[in-house]
Amino acid sequence: MVVNDASSSNAFSFISKGWREVRDSADADLQLIKDRANSFKNLATSFDREIENFFNSASSFSVPAIGSGSSPPAEIEFVKKLQPKISEIRRVYSSPDFSKTVLEKWKPRTRIRIDLSAIKNAIVSEVEDGDRVIDGDGVRKWNRVRFREFWGESRGENEIEDVHVNRDWEPIQALKTRLREFEKRSSSAEMFEGFKNGDFVEKVKSSLRSICKDPEDSKEVAPLDVPELLASLVRQSGSFLDQIGIRTDVCDKIVENLCNKRKNQLLWGTSTGETSVIENVNVNDELDARIASVLESTGHCYDGGFWTGQGKHIPSDGKRHVAIVTTASLPWMTGTAVNPLFRAAYLAQSAKQSVTLLVPWLSMSDQELVYPNHLTFSSPEEQETYIRKWLEERVGFKPDFKISFYPGKFSKERRSIIPAGDTSQFVPSKDADIAILEEPEHLNWYHHGRRWTDKFNHVVGVVHTNYLEYIKREKNGALQAFLVKHINNWVIRAYCHKVLRLSAATQDLPKSVICNVHGVNPKFLKIGEKVDEDRKLGNIAFSKGAYFLGKMVWAKGYRELIDLLAKHKHDLHGFNLDVFGNGEDAHEVQSAAKKLELNVNFLRGRDHADDSLHGYKVFINPSVSDVLCTATAEALAMGKFVVCADHPSNDFFRSFPNCLTYKSSEDFVAKVKEALENEPRPLTPEERYNLSWEAATQRFLEYSDLNKVLNSDKELESNNTDGKAIRKSISTPSLTEVVDGGLAFAHYCLTGNELLRLCTGAIPGTRDYDGQHCKDLHLQPPQVENPIYTW
Known part of the structure; x- marks a missing residue:
């Protein structure tokens, strides 16, 4: 799987950004809670202090006696009646455990549907790191905010709550309402709208799956190590190394060995199944993907090297x-x-x-x-x-x-x-x-x-x-x-x-x-069809023996032909060969054959489809300098026997039953006798098609x-739809292209x-x-x- 580092980086950036926004919002709301709690505390302290001042002033206040039976002022009587209630309020709400006692018995009225444990832990971590208080003894202690203590233990629906506890003081009730709003906002779909987008979620999942399982490697793309750099250098230098005589297969083995060292390091600690998957990956493709991922992680984009062509024609007429x-x-x-x-x-x-x-x-x-x-x-x-x-x-x-x-x-x-x-x-x-x-x-x-x-x-x-x-x-x-x-x-x-x-x-x-x-000229295939028809009618298809046709130069096989005939003159007693051809070496070839007294008749060159050549049964081609002899293919198409050397130039014709290849001069004699004594087999429709230009054109288009x-x-x-080739072409510079461009420039200067x-x-x-x-x-x-x- 190819690592999509750009997508994974974007995903983690989005998650980090959303996390920071939630944390900042939670910090703001917690600070608001703290401010309101402090205001309540200050209000209670201020109110308590006012009551004390009032009592002190009342006790020291002297009223002139009107009479012995006169009563205290009505305001003082009202305060004395109010004092027990105020004392009770002060005893309850000024207690240090007031917040803990009340908040433990609160019950949230909505349930959080999205698991915000990670966000809560992050908020708790921020509070633990940032909030410290000093107690009355001057010792620093952590003032931690715990959600369980804050919301209270959850109870079932059938549990009975304390009536007195649910009777909250109005400011506390407002505080709880504010906290519920914060809870709803933090769990709403608006905050996580991006995560609910199916395409985005799939991209994030794909990116996370493509990251290496090693926790350290999952954070960032590891840089190329020394074996990978050497493998890339050797592979990209293949053109230069080949020019100085180092074969391509040697370079491939070096690259494979270097990549295997890196692979073995990655496979330590993996399972057997994982190992087999990695081994099935092509070494070159794996190295390309590795280099491309490192380059993309750096933001590099390769637009081309030196001496690259610009402004190529793109057809606009649809053809x-x-x-x-x-x-x-x-x-x-x-x-x-x-x-x-x-x-x-x-x-x-x-x-x-x-x-x-x-x-x-x-x-x-x-x-x-x-x-x-x-x-x-x-x-x-x-x-x-x-x-x-x-x-x-x-x-x-x-x-x-x-x-x-x-x-x-x-x-x-x-x-x-x-x-x-x-x-x-x-x-x-x-x-x-x-x-x-x-x-x-x-x-x-x-x-x-x-x-x-x-x-x-x-x-x-x-x-x-x-x-x-x-x-x-x-x-x-x-x-x-x-x-x-x-x-x-x-x-x-x-x-x-x-x-x-x-x-x-x-x-x-x-x-x-x-x-x-x-392929072969369609005319030769028609001649072969006519030969098959004559056979079916009982007519003699071939009335002549063996022949050779080719440009009369030594390199076209005439040297090999004369050597074989001269060496086995007695083994081929009575064997006559007709040779058709013109060329620069015609006089020398004919003189050599005459000097050796060979049974060879030299005739002028002519088209292989000429009527005078249809009656020959055996075409002999001893040439080892041809790449692919067209005359051999034409002879097979006409239904003749072909006797040729066991040479790479004849590999394509081996599958035809009428093609007889020899490995030695003695084998040559045996194949010639076999061809003269037997009749060629008719070509099958598949063999006939393989010789045609229609089949050759299809092979050309494919290869x-x-x-x-x-x-x-x-x-x-490219038909490659996995995006790998496109990504490599954009991101990976090719030293081979630079070398090829340099070779073209040097060739232009020299010529x-x-x-x-x-x-x-x-x-x-x-x-x-x-x-x-x-x-x-x-x-x-x-x-x-x-x-x-x-x-």
Whole structure:
């Protein structure tokens, strides 16, 4: 339970204030009683003294004799008759025990319905502390007011009271009436109106229950101790520690051990049931709540740290805006060109959001190097028409989303497209709501512009490529991989809120979860359905053997394939493999296979859905550099066998019965023979759905937290209704956010230096787009967009 210190403090303040008011009122009434009692005493003393003076004057008064039989004056006779009565009054009412005797026999005529014992005790305590009298011997004694003596002992309704006692003297009767009024006022609902309010009472009860059972801790929130401070420091420094090589799991264990020390101290003297409840609480949540309660008790309110974004766009048209930014575009048939295109199409089917797809625009010279079959475009509009036509032929509907272009340049060394200029500026501020960065590390290696998390409300990164595996194959690969690993961590922390890794084959990035959020082209699922129909009709579905399809570069699995075939040439006697692909390493791959005399037929690359590939029964994919091979998913969708390595990139496909994984080269031979000798099993409806883009889109919405964002009317509103997350976000400063902001600022400064960019492998002139991009995309020159003011 989370401690609501603000409510408990307000409750105790209200109780203390009401208590003081009651005590002050009681003090005033007791003082009035004392004043009236003193006035009665003074009146009796004064009256007694006047009587004595009268008797003395009467005894010394001499009247001239009129005659021997003359009588005393009538006034003296009247006084002599009155003297016995006055003596009786003086004897009774001037007695020291008069007040005690009379008050003991008083009977209250109303019953107190509210238990005011605490208030009475407080009043008695105040009287005991403040009232002292000096007796006749000069000794100080306590003059205590006791309610039992004051009101008299309670009697039953049938008890008979002394008639003479009930005959009160009129001033005493008035005093008793005054005291009854005070009693009624002190027990009235007006004084405790706040306590009778149900909401207030519930808040007070909740606050009191949430206070620690230790009496000392219940008074105020205990400050953070040393283990808690160290745990918080270690946890908040996780990003920095990870950058210097200390793994996240090590930091988590340190935090858990430190928190357990504090927990063990709190559990001393508790019961077994209470211990189990505390142990079930998440350590991080418990520490967050503890820090938040201490900060709130001090009145601190955290409004944000350094380098935090301000003025983010909040949609006013009732729809959220999603911008998908990717690093490649059709007709380049690569995963980062195809998969983001399908993601945009299926996300746009929902009326909750509008979608914009940002793809790179290449100049004519770069298009000739990248796009196959010498296909080029003279304008972005022409390329957009080609993209939409290709997509509509495969999804079977007309997607409603916008396609925009940003400047890009092709790097021959890296064999990839690098953004030129600030990519984020090509999303208008009014549409800057949600960003999906396909290959976020690639997009931000040389990003010199506004921070994505400052401009957008929610930024999701989707990791497609295992760059570390590719880099390790190059010269000085181990050193380069070490540097790239930490640079990837750097840019991910600086520019993303959430990261999705398609498989565990990628590096362990911060803020990331593993989930396959890619589906297959609906056309492949239709091909698989047609194969099942042919089987039911008795037709031969597969008339060919095994094949491999992929871009012809060594990193795509060609090295592993040639090694396996060369090692088991005799075990696979008579086995022929057709290979489809084009690429920079095509000549070397073919030369190596020819030199080893392998039974491999090399054919030009083609679309996996081409009719010429439908008759193959077995797809072989020995690659261990893929993150999630799209061709493997497409082969399974078409009802084929897939023989692949036992590798994290293939974890998603293990549940399919037609997926045969091997752990060794000997196992590879066994799986290939098993596939060639048997027929694939038809896919079940559930397996077919899991391969579809509908299922992939649902997984993407769930794991990227977009379900919460898109279904919320407020910016990034959490579904957590217990108030804990809101309270932590307001009260608890996050060192991680400060570190991430500092990393973004440092990255911005470093990427602004052209010399540092060139030293790290950037394409010259990519900090800003060039004149050709301005002409093709109708852009203002960079010096106009970002002027530099000098003297």
